[in-house]
Amino acid sequence: MSAVPVTNPSLSASRRTVEPQTLPLPRWVDGNPTLGEITDDIAHPLEGKPGKGWWICFAIAFAALLNLGGMVTWLIAKGIGVWGLNNSVGWAFDITNFVFWIGIGHAGTLISAILLLFRQQWRTSINRSAEAMTIFAVLCAAMFPGIHMGRPWDAFFIFPYPNQRGPLWVNFRSPLVWDVVAISTYFTISLVFWYLGMIPDLATLRDRAANKIKKIIFQVLSMGWNGSQRTWARYEIVCLVLAGLATPLVLSVHSIVSMDFATSVIPGWHTTIFPPYFVAGAIYSGFGMVLTLLLITRQTMHLERYITMRHLDKMAKVLMLTGMIVSYAYATEFFSAWYGGNLYERYHFINRATGPYAWCFYLMVLGNVITPQLLWFQKIRSSVAALFVVSILVNIGMWLERFVIIVVSLHRAFLPSGWGMFYPTKIDIGILIGAFGLFFTCFLLFIRFLPMIAIWEIKGVVGHGAHKMALSDDRAEMEASHA
Amino acid sequence: MRSHFLVATFYDPDRLMNALRVIRRENFRVYDVYAPYPIHGIDKVIGIRKTRLPWVTFVVGLSALTFALLMQFYMAVLDWPLNVGGKPDNSTLAFIPITFEATVLLGGLSIAAAFLFRARLYPGKKEQLIVDGVTNDVFALVLRKRSDSIDLRHARELLKQNGANVILEKEAEL
Numbered sequence: 001m002s003a004v005p006v007t008n009p010s011l012s013a014s015r016r017t018v019e020p021q022t023l024p025l026p027r028w029v030d031g032n033p034t035l036g037e038i039t040d041d042i043a044h045p046l047e048g049k050p051g052k053g054w055w056i057c058f059a060i061a062f063a064a065l066l067n068l069g070g071m072v073t074w075l076i077a078k079g080i081g082v083w084g085l086n087n088s089v090g091w092a093f094d095i096t097n098f099v100f101w102i103g104i105g106h107a108g109t110l111i112s113a114i115l116l117l118f119r120q121q122w123r124t125s126i127n128r129s130a131e132a133m134t135i136f137a138v139l140c141a142a143m144f145p146g147i148h149m150g151r152p153w154d155a156f157f158i159f160p161y162p163n164q165r166g167p168l169w170v171n172f173r174s175p176l177v178w179d180v181v182a183i184s185t186y187f188t189i190s191l192v193f194w195y196l197g198m199i200p201d202l203a204t205l206r207d208r209a210a211n212k213i214k215k216i217i218f219q220v221l222s223m224g225w226n227g228s229q230r231t232w233a234r235y236e237i238v239c240l241v242l243a244g245l246a247t248p249l250v251l252s253v254h255s256i257v258s259m260d261f262a263t264s265v266i267p268g269w270h271t272t273i274f275p276p277y278f279v280a281g282a283i284y285s286g287f288g289m290v291l292t293l294l295l296i297t298r299q300t301m302h303l304e305r306y307i308t309m310r311h312l313d314k315m316a317k318v319l320m321l322t323g324m325i326v327s328y329a330y331a332t333e334f335f336s337a338w339y340g341g342n343l344y345e346r347y348h349f350i351n352r353a354t355g356p357y358a359w360c361f362y363l364m365v366l367g368n369v370i371t372p373q374l375l376w377f378q379k380i381r382s383s384v385a386a387l388f389v390v391s392i393l394v395n396i397g398m399w400l401e402r403f404v405i406i407v408v409s410l411h412r413a414f415l416p417s418g419w420g421m422f423y424p425t426k427i428d429i430g431i432l433i434g435a436f437g438l439f440f441t442c443f444l445l446f447i448r449f450l451p452m453i454a455i456w457e458i459k460g461v462v463g464h465g466a467h468k469m470a471l472s473d474d475r476a477e478m479e480a481s482h483a
Numbered sequence: 484m485r486s487h488f489l490v491a492t493f494y495d496p497d498r499l500m501n502a503l504r505v506i507r508r509e510n511f512r513v514y515d516v517y518a519p520y521p522i523h524g525i526d527k528v529i530g531i532r533k534t535r536l537p538w539v540t541f542v543v544g545l546s547a548l549t550f551a552l553l554m555q556f557y558m559a560v561l562d563w564p565l566n567v568g569g570k571p572d573n574s575t576l577a578f579i580p581i582t583f584e585a586t587v588l589l590g591g592l593s594i595a596a597a598f599l600f601r602a603r604l605y606p607g608k609k610e611q612l613i614v615d616g617v618t619n620d621v622f623a624l625v626l627r628k629r630s631d632s633i634d635l636r637h638a639r640e641l642l643k644q645n646g647a648n649v650i651l652e653k654e655a656e657l
Contacts, residue, residue: 035519035620160558169558171567173577181581185588192595203610204519204618223599224608227617231602232521234534238598241537245591249584256580460520 028121029462030305038462039204042453045301050448053300058444064437071430072147080150082427088420089410093428094148096402097435101141102257103398107286108134109190109250113243122314124457125306130290131194136442138187140435175259182256189249193242199225200456254282267348268409277329281401284322288394291315295388297447306453309382316381323372344414356421357408360400367397485656487628489635490613491647492621496522499622502645503528511638514627517617539597544590551585552578611656
């Protein structure tokens with residue numbers, strides 16, 4: 001495999017030829033586990049009793065979820081006046097949370113679809129949990145517009161169904177309608193992709209289930225999968241097609257979310273840069289959250305063998321890249337505000353950096369501009385603790401970014417007589433915490449009951465001679481014919 | 484329908500591939516291979532045709548695209564035009580996002596459904612495992628005995644020489 005470059009001494013220096021080198025294949029799993037050991041390692045946490053750490057995390061998350069239930073009930077009973085919204089700031093924590101969670105939901109599809117299309121093997125250790133995270137994050141996100149409506153029981157009005165009011169259809173020119181359609185589509189496709197990807201693993205779990213009830217559940221879920229290569233061949237094509245569909249989908253979702261803002265005329269919102277800026281921000285925040293979750297699960301569930309430092313390094317690099325795109329977008333916004341010469345726009349950006357919410361802006365810059373620069377250093381990329389701190393700062397920075405865009409733009413728009421301030425109420429903060437409760441409860445249940453690492457994909461990149469899985473079929477054949 | 488099968492198990496996909504090539508050279512037809520993960524390049528060796536499932540996405544996606552455009556046109560232009568800020572009733576460009584989402588949604592769901600239908604997978608189906616462990620670490624090469632025309636003894640010999648672990652004959656429904 002690792003051919004050393006050979007030079008022929010008989011040739012003169014100018015005509016010296018170097019034999020082509022084959023780089024050693026990267027190894028994405030430490031040690032040399034057999035296929036059976038891989039199954040055992042990944043299935044182990046699902047079969048034993050959860051440890052103390054899991055119970056503590058679950059108790060906290062579940063308490064936050066209960067708190068969410070109470071807060072939302074109160075909100076619906078009393079109306080959205082219990083939030084700190086007012087005439088100047090009509091969107092605040094609710095829509096900030098919505099955009100934040102949708103953004104978190106972007107990394108899963110990026111890892112599972114885009115990296116699949118790019119044939120990046122390192123995705124195999126992290127794609128399953130990232131996809132699960134996507135689904136739970138979109139779930140959290142979808143809740144916010146719903147409860148923000150004031151009359152959530154009429155939420156179905158947003159879908160164009162034949163009705164007895166005319167029929168009066170929805171306004172298809174409105175980005176808010178696009179948003180609903182985009183997010184429902186995104187949720188559905190992500191769920192299908194996640195579930196389809198899990199079927200072979202569910203079959204693996206079915207075949208090793210000791211408990212009768214577990215066996216029946218996995219039997220229903222795994223749909224009679226038996227490992228036939230005919231099925232595998234189709235299956236891989238289906239996954240590829242779904243990845244091909246999910247890739248433009250994921251880009252469209254956050255573009256559409258950004259249009260909720262960009263198509264309005266509020267200074268700070270009315271910019272053409274928004275769609276790519278939001279997509280980059282979404283991937284950045286999503287990777288931040290994936291990193292947070294993976295670092296926790298890696299340490300507590302002892303999956304160091306599968307989620308290696310090399311995976312963390314790759315993720316840190318993606319984080320750094322997208323962080324710099326986000327920083328660039330910030331700079332462009334400021335530049336356009338100055339260069340465009342629009343007084344309102346210019347005032348908005350001066351207000352963003354010096355106004356009453358300036359502290360949010362600077363915290364955001366700390367999280368999203370300065371923090372990713374730390375990742376240039378190998379020392380930081382190879383330290384679990386440092387990466388954890390970085391990922392938390394990214395999460396905070398990205399939440400504040402949405403807060404800055406939404407609240408700071410609204411609180412001083414055009415007429416000074418319409419200016420005001422937004423102060424969150426207890427209910428605002430309670431629902432913010434509660435959404436994390438919902439997210440972490442779902443995630444903790446997921447790592448407890450379903451394989452959080454794609455067993456079959458890991459086998460594909462680790463298996464004996466199975467490195468070919470990552471190659472295109474043509475190359476695999478070429479290698480096979482050489483063998 | 485139950486049939487008679489000759490099953491050879493392997494622990495190593497490279498050996499399996501090797502045995503497959505030998506078996507194919509001797510003109511045996513391979514019924515299927517069962518494995519815990521997809522082995523690339525095996526489709527052509529055992530003669531699996533490239534799946535036509537992507538066409539489902541193409542056709543359904545195209546239909547969804549047409550349907551979504553026409554639906555929005557009908558609703559916003561013909562049936563009940565709404566005047567929103569004086570914008571034209573037929574704002575085709577503004578209809579694109581929903582058209583795109585509908586294309587992706589129906590295109591994606593259709594191929595997933597078509598796959599399950601074609602592979603005959605459905606919730607609660609009783610699994611038909613040819614040998615234990617094919618979802619864990621065993622690779623199984625399966626030949627079907629249709630009539631006496633297939634020389635099982637020769638096949639057994641070839642498989643044995645090429646590193647098969649266990650060779651057994653089995654009647655099963657696959």
